[in-house]
Amino acid sequence: MAARVLHDASDRARGPFVRVNCAALPSSLIESELFGHENGAFTGADRPRKGRFELADGGTLFLDEVGDLPLEMQAKLLRTLQEGEFQRIGDPKSRQVNVRVISATNRDLRAEVAAGRFREDLLYRLQVYPITIPPLRERCDDIPLLVNEFVKRMAAKYGKNIHEIPSHVMADLKEREWLNVVERAVITTNGDVLALPSDLGKPAPAPERSRESGQLVTMASAERSYILKVLARTGGKIAGKGGAAEILDIHPNTLRARMDKLGILKKEDRELARTPSPRSFE
Numbered sequence: 001m002a003a004r005v006l007h008d009a010s011d012r013a014r015g016p017f018v019r020v021n022c023a024a025l026p027s028s029l030i031e032s033e034l035f036g037h038e039n040g041a042f043t044g045a046d047r048p049r050k051g052r053f054e055l056a057d058g059g060t061l062f063l064d065e066v067g068d069l070p071l072e073m074q075a076k077l078l079r080t081l082q083e084g085e086f087q088r089i090g091d092p093k094s095r096q097v098n099v100r101v102i103s104a105t106n107r108d109l110r111a112e113v114a115a116g117r118f119r120e121d122l123l124y125r126l127q128v129y130p131i132t133i134p135p136l137r138e139r140c141d142d143i144p145l146l147v148n149e150f151v152k153r154m155a156a157k158y159g160k161n162i163h164e165i166p167s168h169v170m171a172d173l174k175e176r177e178w179l180n181v182v183e184r185a186v187i188t189t190n191g192d193v194l195a196l197p198s199d200l201g202k203p204a205p206a207p208e209r210s211r212e213s214g215q216l217v218t219m220a221s222a223e224r225s226y227i228l229k230v231l232a233r234t235g236g237k238i239a240g241k242g243g244a245a246e247i248l249d250i251h252p253n254t255l256r257a258r259m260d261k262l263g264i265l266k267k268e269d270r271e272l273a274r275t276p277s278p279r280s281f282e
Contacts, residue, residue: 002133003102007060012100015059018052023065030073032089035080041090053086057097066126067107067118078122101126114257140174147173147182151194154186162186164193172196224262227255231264 007017025033032041036051052061069077080086081101085094103126112118136142147165155162173181173196181196188197230244237243239252248255 002131003060003062003064003104006102007062007100010060010100012059016056017060017062018056019062019064020052021064023068027070027073030069031076034073034077035086036088038088038090041088045090048088051086051088053080053097053099054095056099058099060100060102063101063103065105066103067105067109067112071117071119074119074122078119078125081122081125108257108261110261111254111257115251115253143174144170150179150182151186154183158187160186160189161192162189162194166193166195169194169196220262223258224264227259227262227264 003019004017007013020033022030032045032049032051034051034053036049036054037045039045039048063077076086084098085096087094107118109118109123109127113120113123136146144165147170151162151165154160169185185194185196189195227244227248230247231238234242234244234247238245238255240246243252245252245255250258
């Protein structure tokens with residue numbers, strides 16, 4: 001939705017808006033989807049086909065979940081972004097396009113770079129103007145707007161005539177994984193006032209509070225605290241058998257990147273983790 005808004009508000013609004021879900025494409029078809037192919041380029045290619053870059057010429061190409069692209073395709077994407085041209089599979093001729101590229105990912109791309117799964121030069125090329133969209137749990141004021149819109153859509157879908165959402169219902173929805181709850185409530189509501197199902201149960205408990213201050217703990221603080229506990233258990237060992245990375249079920253380089261981002265390399269952190277030697281975590 002954010003990519004569509006950026007497109008519609010730009011000088012390219014009259015051009016095409018083309019979306020590619022990189023995570024949903026089989027690795028064998030990604031190049032053909034992005035760049036197209038010529039007749040006979042591979043088995044089943046019985047006619048020429050335009051790729052998404054050509055289809056988006058003069059407009060916007062939205063690469064969703066770009067962090068899921070395999071390394072080979074990352075190199076080809078980088079070349080296209082740098083030079084503004086590409087080649088269809090089976091065609092030696094280069095083609096030029098004028099496309100704005102917007103990409104999105106739910107991965108930590110810097111951690112992916114550290115783990116060797118994402119090209120650093122491609123990250124810099126994509127990250128010309130980064131925009132971070134906070135998760136819904138961090139912008140609860142948006143929930144009433146979204147609930148009203150979804151109730152309107154779902155009421156039309158199920159032939160309901162709901163005109164009112166009581167304040168206590170809205171407050172309850174703010175505490176839930178709520179989209180499926182809204183649809184279920186629309187289905188079970190009789191009348192024009194939205195009501196939550198009686199068998200819905202209580203909302204999930206609130207996040208754990210810090211014992212020291214009584215304040216809610218951020219996700220980063222909780223992650224940092226848990227990593228320190230695991231490091232304390234392993235004596236500061238990160239990689240190898242019995243290391244923190246094995247316990248956390250992540251690549252050691254990914255863990256090192258998270259530690260660096262969370263600042264877990266300071267002397268006081270080593271003391272908190274009770275490492276037996278004065279050196280940094282390895």
